[in-house]
Each structure stands twice: as structure tokens, then as C-alpha cells.
Amino acid sequence: MTVIDDLIEALGTETVLTGEAIGERYRSDASTTGKSLPLAVLRPSNTEQVSLALAICDRHRQPVVPQGGLTGLAGGANARGGDIAISLERMSGVEDVDTAAGTMTVLAGTPLEVAQLVAETAGFLLPIDLGARGSCQIGGNLSTNAGGIRVIRHGVTRDNVLGLEAVLADGTVLSSLNRMVKNNTGYDLRQLFIGSEGTLGIITRCVLRLRPLPAARLTALCAIDSYTHVVSLLKSAQRELAGLSAFEAMWENYFRFNAEALNLTFFDKATPFIVIIEQDANGSDEDKERFETFLGKTFEDGLVTDALIAQSEKEARAFWSVREGHLMDQLLPGLINLDVSLPIGQLDDFAGDCEKALFARFPAAHVSFFGHVGDSNLHVAVWIESPSEHDLHEIDAIAYDLVRKYKGSISAEHGIGTLKRDFLDHSRSQAEIGVMRRIKTALDPNGIMNPGKVIPLRS
Ligand SMILES: Cc1cc2nc3c(=O)[nH]c(=O)nc-3n(C[C@H](O)[C@H](O)[C@H](O)COP(=O)(O)OP(=O)(O)OC[C@H]3O[C@@H](n4cnc5c(N)ncnc54)[C@H](O)[C@@H]3O)c2cc1C
Structure with missing residues (x-):
């Protein structure tokens, strides 16, 4: 009996999809890595079915790839040809x-x-x-x-x-x-x-x-003239705003691109940095006044050159829509979103070095920066026309070599998957990678769980 025969016998054809029955959505996650048809897609309904499926696949030494919502940006949920995807979509609630x-x-x-x-x-x-x-x-x-x-x-x-x-x-x-x-x-x-x-x-x-659940949220959009002032504003906000829940920075060209795409204008003058500050609040007038007083003080101290406080949820959504930049992916198809961590004080130095190095190699590139600055997380949006595999690798290498120089992390939040796997040693030591291999072997001795992801392949 083949692995597919065993799986169908144990789980039924409603749970085991093969051939034409495998929909387009199971072929890749949201990363820019290639699409591939899994050998089969399993859609278990409960833990017992997951357990049965894995026991059968392990017996057959059959590689499997867990799939969630397939929004991952590192290629982690992509099946290689011959892998079986296990989708959790029916285990919902x-x-x-x-x-x-x-x-x-x-x-x-x-x-x-x-x-x-x-x-x-x-x-x-x-x-x-x-x-x-x-x-x-x-x-x-x-x-x-x-x-x-x-x-x-x-x-x-x-x-x-x-x-x-x-x-x-x-x-x-x-x-x-x-x-x-x-x-x-x-x-x-x-x-x-x-x-x-x-x-x-x-x-x-x-x-x-x-x-x-906070009763209300207070949201402001701040124009700032230097990165030193962005960091000072972060420190003041952390000190003064008890419920600070977001501190998101956009470098000028990222902000301009997305505001223009959305046809939104917020400030009369361009500034090098635009920050969204958000605070959980109790809904009282006093809370709102404290927020306004805080912003007024940052203005007096010269940290902020202009600021808008959202007067409604719709206005707050407009601020966030620029930061989320969903139109960017449509206007620049194949946009690469690098996600790195660096010491907070050095985010802008890194951005400058990274932009210089990318332009030196790809003079016509679009390069812009934004990030969760309060968490030391920078995103680099890079786009070049019709990139080859080699170009994509070069873009990664340029950015991650710099991350290593700055002693940062090549992945702040998107994970490693396959896209960053070969750069893992830029952020983790050989000893750390060795322990990862030993844990992997202890829990998955036959190597069937999402092989080829996260841990570098042995040369
Ligand atoms: C528009 C957009 C915005 C995003 N914003 C952010 C952001 O702000 N922060 C951030 O961190 N990420 C962000 N992401 C990336 C992505 O949404 C996250 O990585 C998310 O956590 C992936 O969840 P998923 O269910 O889509 O996982 P998938 O893409 O399906 O899988 C991701 C990885 O998890 C594994 N996996 C999935 N489910 C299971 C399971 N049940 N058990 C074991 N392994 C499993 C897969 O094998 C794969 O390796 C964004 C993506 C998009 C498209």
C-alpha cells in the first residue's frame, strides 16, 4: 500500500485531497517563492486525525508541511513537489x-x-x-x-x-x-x-x-525632522503614556508613496519621518486631554514639527492604512519585504547604509523603510523590475550582510522558512544551530516535519 492508500483508508477521501481536487490556494504562501503542487492535501477535523495522519506519514518516511492561513512571508508553508500538505483549516473555533x-x-x-x-x-x-x-x-x-x-x-x-x-x-x-x-x-x-x-x-x-479590552484608543500622526527626535519621542511616550500600544515609524518615501497611492494628504510639508502613536485609553475626557497635553509638550520641546490627532475611528484607520501600505503590493508587484531587527538607536544608520548598498547594485530600485520602531523591528521594502533568482539572492545578501555587521537579527517576526534559511548563521552561532539540529532529531528522527525549512541544509 502507498502512503496515499493508507491515508485514504484511515481518513477517507473527504480528508485526503489529491490531483485535481487540490485547489490553487495550497500551492504557496504569501512569500515570493515559487508555487508547487503538493502530492496530497490532508484536511483533518480533529487532533486524533492529525495524529493518525502523522503516524502513517512517519511510517512511510513521507515529508509533510503544515499549512495555516498561508499568509507567511518566508516560504515556510510551501510544499516541495512530493510533500504532503496538512491544512488546519477545518480545525477552527x-x-x-x-x-x-x-x-x-x-x-x-x-x-x-x-x-x-x-x-x-x-x-x-x-x-x-x-x-x-x-x-x-x-x-x-x-x-x-x-x-x-x-x-x-x-x-x-x-x-x-x-x-x-x-x-x-x-x-x-x-x-x-x-x-x-x-x-x-x-x-x-x-x-x-x-x-x-x-x-x-x-x-x-x-x-x-x-x-x-480598552474602552477607547487615542491615535496621533506625528511629523518628525530627525531620527534622533524619533527615538526621543519614543522614550517620552514610553515614560508619559501608560497605555502606549503602538509606535510605528515610516521613512519619508514610504509614507509619501502610500499616502499618494491612497490619495490622502495629512501635512503641508514633507518631513523625513512620520510616526503613528497609539494609546489604550479609558474613554474619559481627562485621558484625551492628557494625550493632547503630551503631544503639545513634544511640539514645544521640538521633537515633533506637526501632529494630527484622529477625531474618529475613520481618521485613525486612514493613518493606519498608510502604514499598512496594502496598495504597495499591487502597484509594485513582486515587492520584497525584508524584516530585520537592529538596536533601536541604529535603525536609521542601517537604513542609510542599506539604501546606499542596494542603489550601488540596483540603481533603479525602489527602496523604502518602515517599522515597529518601539520593538527595534525595521521593514525594508525593495522592488526591482523583473528580478532573476540571482538578483533576489543578491538583495538578501546585501541586507543580511549589513544586519550581521550591525549585530542584528535577519528575522524580527516573519520567521526563517526557506527564504532566510541559508543566512541563519548571520544571526545564530554554529553552537546554536547545532542544538537546533539535535532538538529536531530528538523530536523528528525520520525528518518528516517540514524538511528543508529553518535549519540550513548540510553541505
Ligand atoms: C498583509 C500581511 C501582513 C503581515 N503582517 C505581519 C506582521 O505585522 N507581523 C508578523 O509577524 N507577520 C506578518 N505577516 C506574516 C504572516 O501573516 C504571519 O507570519 C502569520 O503568523 C502566518 O500565519 P499563517 O496562518 O498564515 O501561517 P502559514 O503561512 O500557513 O504558515 C507559516 C508557518 O507556520 C507553519 N504552520 C502553520 N500552521 C501550523 C500549525 N498549526 N502547526 C505547526 N506549524 C504550522 C507552516 O508550516 C509555516 O512554516 C503578514 C503577512 C501579510 C500577508
Whole structure:
């Protein structure tokens, strides 16, 4: 019997898709890596089916690729020809909200936005939030340790997970569904699966930590004349605004490109930096006044040259629409979005060096910068006309060689997947990569879990 025969016998043809039945969506994630048809797509409905599927694949030494919402930007969910994709899409739903503890238990295939809405209905905030919220899944968020726009206040995904259930390559179900903040009982196994991009097991459900839902949000758009002032503004905001929940910076050409694309004008004059500051608030007039006073003071101190406070949710959305820059992908098809971390004080020096080095090699390139500056996370948007594979590799090499020079990280939040795999040693030591290999071998001795992702191939 082939692996497909065994899978169909155990799970049925409704769960095991092959040939023509495999839809276009399973062929690639949102990265710019190539599309490939998996050998089959499995769509299990529960943990037991995931366990059965993995045990069969392990017996056949059949490589598998977990797939969530396929919004990943590192190629981690892409199947190579011959791989079997395991989609979590049918394992969707919030199982429980514990209002006393402030936790929710969620199936891995639940779209992030669905979980956020359930939390809100129960009076809580699920702090994991990113632009792909409508399509990405909780399991994908955990597997990539997603960052996003609320990290400055509530941490990355890792900081918001209390427990999880995962299935190992041999089908073992590891239930670690802890619900408590404090639990010091030996190795913290959940952390192995968070950020390991499906290379150690498949996450099937998890317990997430919720926070009180803010009654209101105050949002401002600030024009700033130097990067030194951006950093000073960040420090003041962290000191003065108790509920600071976002501090997002756009370099001038990123802001201009996206504002023009959206046909929006905010300021009379261009400035080198534009920052969105957002604060969770209690909805009172006093809170609003404190926010206005804070901004007035930054103006007097010369940190900000101009500022707008959103007077409605619609206005706040307009600020965010420029930052999210969704039209950029349409106007510059094949846009490359590099995601790196650097010491906060050096983000602009890096941007200058990176722009210079990219222009030296690709004089007609579009290069612009934006990022979650409060979390030391910079995004570099690069576009060149009809790039070859070699050009794409050169762009990565230029940026990541500089990241190494600045002692930064080649991935702040998107993960490693295949796109950054060969640059992992720019940010992790050989000893660290060696331990990763040993953990991988211990949990997945036959190497069936998402092979070729994250860990560099042996030469
Ligand atoms: C418009 C847009 C905005 C984005 N903004 C951000 C942002 O602000 N911050 C950020 O961090 N990312 C961002 N991303 C990237 C992406 O949304 C995140 O990486 C997200 O967490 C991926 O979730 P997914 O469900 O789509 O995972 P997928 O793309 O399906 O998979 C990602 C990786 O996780 C693995 N995986 C998926 N599900 C499981 C599971 N249940 N168990 C084990 N492994 C699994 C896959 O094998 C793959 O390696 C953005 C992407 C887009 C398109």
C-alpha cells in the first residue's frame, strides 16, 4: 500500500485531497517563492486525525508541511513537489473563554480575526494583531511567533501563549494546555513549538492570554525632522503614556508613496519621518486631554514639527492604512519585504547604509523603510523590475550582510522558512544551530516535519 492508500483508508477521501481536487490556494504562501503542487492535501477535523495522519506519514518516511492561513512571508508553508500538505483549516473555533482567568482555548485553524472578535464579545482584548488578521490562523501565528502592531505593549505571540497541544512526527499527542501564568514545572515544552515553523510538530490547539479590552484608543500622526527626535519621542511616550500600544515609524518615501497611492494628504510639508502613536485609553475626557497635553509638550520641546490627532475611528484607520501600505503590493508587484531587527538607536544608520548598498547594485530600485520602531523591528521594502533568482539572492545578501555587521537579527517576526534559511548563521552561532539540529532529531528522527525549512541544509 502507498502512503496515499493508507491515508485514504484511515481518513477517507473527504480528508485526503489529491490531483485535481487540490485547489490553487495550497500551492504557496504569501512569500515570493515559487508555487508547487503538493502530492496530497490532508484536511483533518480533529487532533486524533492529525495524529493518525502523522503516524502513517512517519511510517512511510513521507515529508509533510503544515499549512495555516498561508499568509507567511518566508516560504515556510510551501510544499516541495512530493510533500504532503496538512491544512488546519477545518480545525477552527474557540472552545472556551475563561473570564475569571482571562484566557481562551482556541483550535489552531481558527482565523486570528475570529478569535479576536470572540475575545472582544467577552470583554477582552486578544493582543496578537497583524495586517493579515483576516486570513492567518492562530496555529500559524504561534508557529511563526508572529509580532505585529501591539508588541510594544503586550509582547510577541510567544508572550501571549500559556499552553498548547501539539502532535509530534510519530503521532504522539503532547497536551500541554496549561492555563496559568505561573507554572515552573521543568522544561517549558510549549516554547519548542512556538516559532519553530512546523519543523517539530503540528500545533492543534492552544490557551491564549487575554487582556482587558480598552474602552477607547487615542491615535496621533506625528511629523518628525530627525531620527534622533524619533527615538526621543519614543522614550517620552514610553515614560508619559501608560497605555502606549503602538509606535510605528515610516521613512519619508514610504509614507509619501502610500499616502499618494491612497490619495490622502495629512501635512503641508514633507518631513523625513512620520510616526503613528497609539494609546489604550479609558474613554474619559481627562485621558484625551492628557494625550493632547503630551503631544503639545513634544511640539514645544521640538521633537515633533506637526501632529494630527484622529477625531474618529475613520481618521485613525486612514493613518493606519498608510502604514499598512496594502496598495504597495499591487502597484509594485513582486515587492520584497525584508524584516530585520537592529538596536533601536541604529535603525536609521542601517537604513542609510542599506539604501546606499542596494542603489550601488540596483540603481533603479525602489527602496523604502518602515517599522515597529518601539520593538527595534525595521521593514525594508525593495522592488526591482523583473528580478532573476540571482538578483533576489543578491538583495538578501546585501541586507543580511549589513544586519550581521550591525549585530542584528535577519528575522524580527516573519520567521526563517526557506527564504532566510541559508543566512541563519548571520544571526545564530554554529553552537546554536547545532542544538537546533539535535532538538529536531530528538523530536523528528525520520525528518518528516517540514524538511528543508529553518535549519540550513548540510553541505
Ligand atoms: C498583509 C500581511 C501582513 C503581515 N503582517 C505581519 C506582521 O505585522 N507581523 C508578523 O509577524 N507577520 C506578518 N505577516 C506574516 C504572516 O501573516 C504571519 O507570519 C502569520 O503568523 C502566518 O500565519 P499563517 O496562518 O498564515 O501561517 P502559514 O503561512 O500557513 O504558515 C507559516 C508557518 O507556520 C507553519 N504552520 C502553520 N500552521 C501550523 C500549525 N498549526 N502547526 C505547526 N506549524 C504550522 C507552516 O508550516 C509555516 O512554516 C503578514 C503577512 C501579510 C500577508
